[in-house]
Amino acid sequence: MTTESLAMTENSTDEEAPGLRIVVVGAVAAGTSAAAKARRNTEAARITVYERDLDISYSGCGLPYFVGGEVERVDQLTPRDAAWFAERYGVEVRTGHEVVAVDAAARTVTVRDLATGRMFEDGYDELVLATGVRPVTPSIPGVDSPGVFPVRAPSHARAIDTWITERDARRALIIGAGYIGLEMAEQLTLRGLKVTVVEAAGHAMPRMDPDMSARVDAELRKHGVDLRLSTTVTEIRGDHDGVTGADLLGPDGATEHVATDLVIASVGVRPNTELARQAGAELGPTGAVAVDRRQRTTVDHVWAVGDVSESFHAITRDPVWVPLGSTANKTGRIAGDAMTGGTLEHRGILGTSVVRVFDLGVAQTGLTEQQARTAGYDVEVLHNIKPDRPEYLGGRPLVIKAVADRASGRLLGAQAIGASGADKRIDILATAITFGADVADLFHLDLAYSPTYATTKDPVHYTGMALANAIHGRAPLITPAELDRRRSDGEKIQVVDVRSAKDRAKSAVPDSVHIPLADLRTRAAELDPALPTITYCNKGVTGNAGQNVLRNLGFTDVANLSGGNQNYQAHAGLRG
Structure with a gap:
């Protein structure tokens, strides 16, 4: 059962109901977002949030930085407490209270006060399950040891x-x-x-x-x-x-x-689906709770938000589960709006993320090459290596891998790694994917330029230009992995290094012919125009120039090595 085919249930009220009783289970990102949005929509609802922990609305992604000392106090990651939430929104947040059972027919929850052990029931008109995830405990002897x-x-x-x-x-x-x-x-x-x-x-x-x-x-x-x-x-x-x-x-x-x-x-983590299953809600193929676009489960008046709920991919439309705080906030807001008469709907996710690993930003969005191929796309793949800003102002290499659909020209996904600027470029590319951009559209984006922040043609522009030339023009690309695969299959391919002798002396693609770009026109006769030909330089730009020269001289099957020799050597290191 896909998200889009999930039958609509009768959870929401078409009109605001006086005294609407909303119970939210879980008070991190999704639960508090749902409660806050419901309150913004109506003052008539009575809203209670139950949280078994003592902290609410904390930044789980910030926890490592407290351990490392970049964040001085852990309470800086919990800027909102129950008292603040109650004062701001008129929402009762009861920490140290665990919801242990749900009776969807009676519309009640059973709650345990963890401080006293007292059990009691609470009724609801609308129940929001924001039960999140639990860490996976590996099946390793000694995993329960102190430390x-x-x-x-x-x-x-x-x-x-x-x-x-x-x-x-x-x-x-x-x-x-x-x-x-x-x-x-x-x-x-x-x-x-x-x-x-x-x-x-x-x-x-x-x-x-x-x-x-x-x-x-x-x-x-x-x-x-x-x-x-x-x-x-x-x-x-x-x-x-x-x-x-x-x-x-x-x-x-x-x-x-x-x-x-x-x-x-x-x-890893797994969704806490126990209460959802107890309520009778169906799980999706990912193992998370299946919901429609308004976060309604298959049980009337029961909603699921955040990491416990399944989402769907904005490209393939298939069910996906990517537990991220950004998605949790969105889905909580959508449910809080929907149950109080609003019109918000979830539009899917791309799994956009970024993480810092020492001196590098590591970011991605949409489909990887492997995912795109598995989904059945005939893909064009580009490795674009450009400085994040001019080198005279300290620009450092930024590697963007972009994946596009050859049939439609649509951008499908991107990954970016660099000392700075990876987050900015992946956000631009995520926006482009969200609105169905053709790769040719990227060149036309009117992006901000200053040498302190970017190059005149941004790495995003170059990404679009190269992919558009590959798909719509005369400049096909080939990845190092594809080159090696074809060679290992016995295909005879001539590989032409168009760099200077100085660059070639440092490293080169094995079994390549060295003809510098300046000499390529006069020495083209040394090559066989009937053979598949691959040109390359350090990063790709000069290789593309050599590709154009050979095509203009009558070579019909000429591809440029994606990312040039730098990317090939990284690939060679990958092979060990």
Whole structure:
């Protein structure tokens, strides 16, 4: 059952009902957003929020930065407390209260006061489930030892900080190299700990394509992180006083013991669907609660928002589950509006995200190359390497990988990695994807220019130009992976290096012919115009110039190497 085909239920009231009773379960991003929006729409509703923790509306994404010391106090991540919320919105927020049961037929919830153990019932007209997620606890012997921590709530961050301080911890082992794992690796390293990261996948940041996530691997190692890829933790060792180490199983089948003073388990999260299932709400194919575009579940008067609810992809329209704070805030607002007579509807997500990994911003939006191919698209792929601003003002390389549909020319996704500017460019590209932009449209965007912030033709412009030329013009691209695949399949391809001799001496694509661009017109006869031909330079621009020269001289099958030699060498490093 897809999100769009989910049958509409009768949760919302067409007219504002006096004394509408709204109960919200969960008080982080989505729950408080739902309550606040409902209150903005009506003063007649009686709204109660139950939260089993003591903190509300906290920034979970900021927790690693408290552990690392960039955030001085953990209460800076919880700027709104229950008293403030009650005063501002007239909403009763009852922390330390856990909703343990839902009776959808009677429209009641059973609540436990965690301080006293007292149980009581509360009735509702509309029930909002913002129960969020729980950290996945890996099935590893010793995972319940003292000194093993998840990172999900302020209480976890406080416990990690206290453990490090009181025990003068010097070594940390992190299981998982997703968002939280990467942030914790950075912050614990900056705090002075020796950090080992263990990732079962072949690369850190496995949500990205391997040719981009390999750059994240390199950044971690550059800063002294001991990154163990295609590796699992088989046992955590220790005693009643705390962990002392972990046993690892490497990709070659060899085992190794690594000493550590604490373990961070960041292998992922799962939606807390227990109350939703108890209420009779259907789950979607992702395992999260299925909802329609107004966040209504399949049960009358029961809504699901935030990380517990399923969303749908803005491109494929398929159900997806990407637990991000930005999406949680949106879905909470939509439900709060809908149940009080508003017209907001969810428009889907692209999974847009950004994370800092030491000196790099790592961002992505939309479909990766792998996802686009799996979805059935015939894709054009560009690796664009440009400075984020002019080099005379300190510009540094920004790598953008963009994926487009050859049939329609539509931009499908992008990934960006660089010391600065990755967030700005990925936001522009996410906006373009949201509104169905053709890659040719990117060149025409009227973007802000100043040499302190950007180049006259922004990396976004270059991305659009190169993809448009590849799809609509005469300048097809080929990725390093595709070049190697075709060669390994036995295809005879001539590869032409159009760089200077000085650049070629540093590194080159194997089995390539060196003809500098200035000599290409006069030496073109040395090449076979009947063979598939690949031109390349350092990053791609001069390679495109060589491509145009050969096409104008009658070569019919000429592609430019995406991202040039720099990208090829990164790809070669990926292969090991």
